[in-house]
Amino acid sequence: MQKIKAAVCREFGAPLVIEEVLLAPPAMGEVEVTLDAVAICHSDISFADGAWGGHLPAVYGHEAAGTVSAVGAGVQGFVEGDAVVVTLIRSCGSCPSCAGGKPTICETPHDTVNGPLKTADGGALEQAMACGAFAEKVVVDQRQIVKIPAEMRRDAAALVSCGVITGVGAVVNAAQLRPGQDAVVIGAGGVGLNAIQGARIAGARRIVAVDMSAEKLEIARAFGATHGVLATEDKPWKAAQAALGGRGADAVLITVGAIPAYEQAPRYLARGGRAVMIGMPHSGAKAAYEPVVLAAVGQGLIGSKMGDVVIQRDIPWMIDLYQQGRLKLDELISGRWTLEQINEAIADTRTGSAKRNVIVFG
Secondary structure (H helix, E strand, C coil): CEEEEEEEECCCCCCCEEEEEEECCCCCCEEEEEEEEEECCHHHHHHHCCCCCCCCCEECCCEEEEEEEEECCCCCCCCCCCEEEECCCCCCCCCHHHHCCCHHHCCCCCCCCCCCEEECCCCECEEHHHCCCCECEEEEEHHHEEECCCCCCHHHHHHHHHHHHHHHHHHHHHHCCCCCCEEEEECCCHHHHHHHHHHHHCCCCEEEEEECCHHHHHHHHHCCCCEEEECCCCCHHHHHHHHCCCCCEEEEEECCCCHHHHHHHHHHEEEEEEEEECCCCCCCCCCCCCHHHHHHCCCEEEECCHHHCCHHHHHHHHHHHHHCCCCCCHHHEEEEECHHHHHHHHHHHHCCCCCEEEEECC
16 A cells, blocks of 8 residues: 555544545556545535544545546556546446436445545545545546546646536536526535536526625626525515516526525425525434425425536536636636645635635645
8 A cells, every 4th residue: 555645534623634644556447546636625524524424534525636547457448647537426337326327326335434545554544425535646436537638727627526517417417407497596606606607508598696695696697697696685585586587497506505595495486496406404404395385386306416417428528618618617716725735725615705725736
């Protein structure tokens, strides 16, 4: 096993610790990727805060890009030197969900504690979300990576691994928004801005961004929002309906984990509309609805994990959009930090002002 540097969580809610850890070589069907960049997602922060439990110590991070530096036996389609993005979507390819085209909800369990990562003294170290990308290198399954153009900036490419596919995918795959329909996006953070981009790309007639911050609403317009509504308004759904010509939205994308946003979401819907649940509240948090209203007007609630994407299909498409100038990636980056600055980057992300902070290696 080789030694690498990683940001390790040893106590929920405490700063991450930069230390040397051990990384095993790639096994059957696995690849080693030397990372150039990893973005900080709010899910990483929630995990490190203990929002969903899990084993400690752990290495989080799951939105990454780099270069294949070793391949295990049985790997097909990848060789050393390939530029790739690394995702948390570890799919078996054969369970009912995978075979049915839903790899994001693969039913085959994966042991993240007894994986390629170990502490410096050989102890158990969780490879969180099957990635553990707050580190110089990762070893992941070949199904978790997708090739990218060699010349593509890795900090921009890293964003595609989670925030972009989650936001854009939720619109086109989960909501199945059609040209001419209206959308409301609750939350104008990293995922929300990508949902806004997804609605624009899908041909939405009107896109209403809802957020607590007037500054974020202004940024949302640059990504495709046609209207902005402050969530602090009294009955903000009324303002959204006014922007939509007196009608509700065909799709509401909930990109934050705040329970008030979940409880208010159906109020933004038109008859027959659907609310797509993307943001991840902490375990135990509950929202209340009046089911008879949804049933009477044909509305629906649906969960969407990682945009319901098939990464081998959807990521190349999104990269093409980026190269054509139709998908914004560079504009999503708020700051670039070193691994040693990760706690500062996390603190900056917590303020809510950052779109995406990126850790850059080398």
